[in-house]
Amino acid sequence: MKILDAEFVKGFIRMANDGWEQGWHERNGGNLSYRIRPEEVESVKENFEPRAWTPIGTTVPALGGEYFLVTGSGKFFRNCIIDPADSMCVIELDKAGENYRIVWGLVNGGRPTSELPSHLMNHEGKFLIDPKYRVIYHAHTTNIIALTFVLPLDDAVFTRELWEMATECPVVFPDGVGVVPWMVPGGRDIAVATSELMKKYDLAVWAHHGMFAAGENFDITFGLMHTAEKSAEILVKVLSMRPDKLQTITVQNFRDLARDFNVTLPEKFLYEK
Ligand code: 13P
Ligand code: ZN
Numbered sequence: 001m002k003i004l005d006a007e008f009v010k011g012f013i014r015m016a017n018d019g020w021e022q023g024w025h026e027r028n029g030g031n032l033s034y035r036i037r038p039e040e041v042e043s044v045k046e047n048f049e050p051r052a053w054t055p056i057g058t059t060v061p062a063l064g065g066e067y068f069l070v071t072g073s074g075k076f077f078r079n080c081i082i083d084p085a086d087s088m089c090v091i092e093l094d095k096a097g098e099n100y101r102i103v104w105g106l107v108n109g110g111r112p113t114s115e116l117p118s119h120l121m122n123h124e125g126k127f128l129i130d131p132k133y134r135v136i137y138h139a140h141t142t143n144i145i146a147l148t149f150v151l152p153l154d155d156a157v158f159t160r161e162l163w164e165m166a167t168e169c170p171v172v173f174p175d176g177v178g179v180v181p182w183m184v185p186g187g188r189d190i191a192v193a194t195s196e197l198m199k200k201y202d203l204a205v206w207a208h209h210g211m212f213a214a215g216e217n218f219d220i221t222f223g224l225m226h227t228a229e230k231s232a233e234i235l236v237k238v239l240s241m242r243p244d245k246l247q248t249i250t251v252q253n254f255r256d257l258a259r260d261f262n263v264t265l266p267e268k269f270l271y272e273k
Contacts, residue, residue, distance in 0.1 A: 003047040003104060004084060008040050012069050012088070015137070015218040016080040022226070024139040025077035030210065031113035034218075035123055035134045036067040036090070044090075048103040053094060058117040058188045060097040060124040067092050067103070070112040070119065097124075113138075114186040118212065121195035126214050129199065133214055135221040140210040143232035148207040150239065153179045155197075158205060159269045164248045165231040165238070167257070172227045174263040177203040185209060203228055 003009055012034050019025050019032075068091050071080070075087040089105030091112055097120075100112070113119065119136045126133035151157055159176035163169045178197030183190040185206070194212055197204045202224055204212045211228065215221030238245060249257075251270050258265045 001043050001046075003044040003090075006040060006044050008034060008036060009044075009069065009084070011218045013080050013084055015135075015222050016071065016077045016088075018222055019137075019139055019225075020077040020080075022139075022229075024141050024210075024225075024229070026140065028074045028076055029140040030077060031071045031073075031115050031119065031138045033068050033070040033113070033116075033119040033123065033136050035063075035127070036069055037134075041067045044104075048090070050092065051102045053099040053101045054111070056093070056098060056100055056116060056120060058121055058191055060093070060120045062097065062124045062128055063093055063120060064095040064097040065093060068120075068123070070116065072106050072110045072112060073114045074110065093120075115191075117186075117188050117191035118194050121191045122198045122212060122214055125195045125198050132216045135213075135215050135218055137213045137215075137221050137225055138210060139213075139225055139229075141225065141229040141232065143236045144205055144211050144229055145208060146236050147232050148179075148205060148209075153181050153207050155179050155201075156268055156271065160271070161235055162228055162231040163254065163269065164245075165234040166227070167249065169227060169231050170254055170257055170265055171261045171263055173201070173203055173224060174258075174265055175201050176266060176269055177201055177205060177228065179205045180207065182207045182209070 016032055024030060070091055071088050080087045085105050085107045089102045089112055091100040092103050093100050115138055122136045155178050158179050162177060178201045180193050194204050198214055202214045213221050213225040215224055254265055254270055
């Protein structure tokens with residue numbers, strides 16, 4: 001099968017374009033990766049032409065031998081839909097999970113996203129907890145970024161504020177949201193900090209930068225990013241009108257919601273204000 005005809009590639013491109021249309025991917029901002037299923041690898045293998053092995057910059061032993069579809073470093077999300085072979089690539093990891101090689105894509109040169117260490121460490125953490133996780137998504141979500149200038153950089157505060165802004169939020173991300181303080185992007189240190197949070201959460205905020213989301217498929221992962229960012233937008237609007245809320249969703253309301261929707265909300269987020 002031609003690789004661009006594969007459903008997982010079409011789904012990846014659609015998600016990249018959806019993110020572009022949301023305004024989360026100025027220039028080359030953001031990156032996306034998908035852990036390809038073995039049968040999907042088999043179905044497109046005829047397109048592969050392996051290049052040189054390159055160090056990942058971190059080690060992900062649990063992912064040795066896996067293949068990923070990844071956006072390219074410096075590539076623009078808005079171009080994924082018109083020139084996917086220039087904008088993204090398939091990489092294969094070696095058995096030790098120390099090196100990768102490009103086997104398809106980036107036809108005009110380049111390398112996978114500079115955030116590859118964060119993507120792969122997040123994938124590894126999620127894979128070890130639940131192998132159903134396949135998508136890691138980094139976006140420069142405007143309103144979440146704005147909130148990192150005015151809210152304490154604290155998991156409990158971000159989670160509770162986002163939960164309060166839209167009734168669906170505690171149901172969509174009942175485990176909450178983690179917050180990484182400002183760190184230099186692109187390296188192993190921020191990858192370690194993010195992947196630690198991703199053991200507990202499916203969402204991690206990067207202060208003054210953006211957000212990471214993890215999920216089982218493109219719809220769930222995009223929907224998670226979209227829901228959190230929309231909630232942040234509502235909070236930005238509320239704070240722009242006045243500094244306090246006249247009324248909100250209460251702790252008792254959250255408990256009632258959790259009971260009826262059959263979700264467990266950690267007590268650490270249900271503090272009295
Ligand atoms: P890349 O172009 O290397 O993917 O970097 C974009 C980005 O958002 C870095 O955090
Ligand atoms: Zn970024």
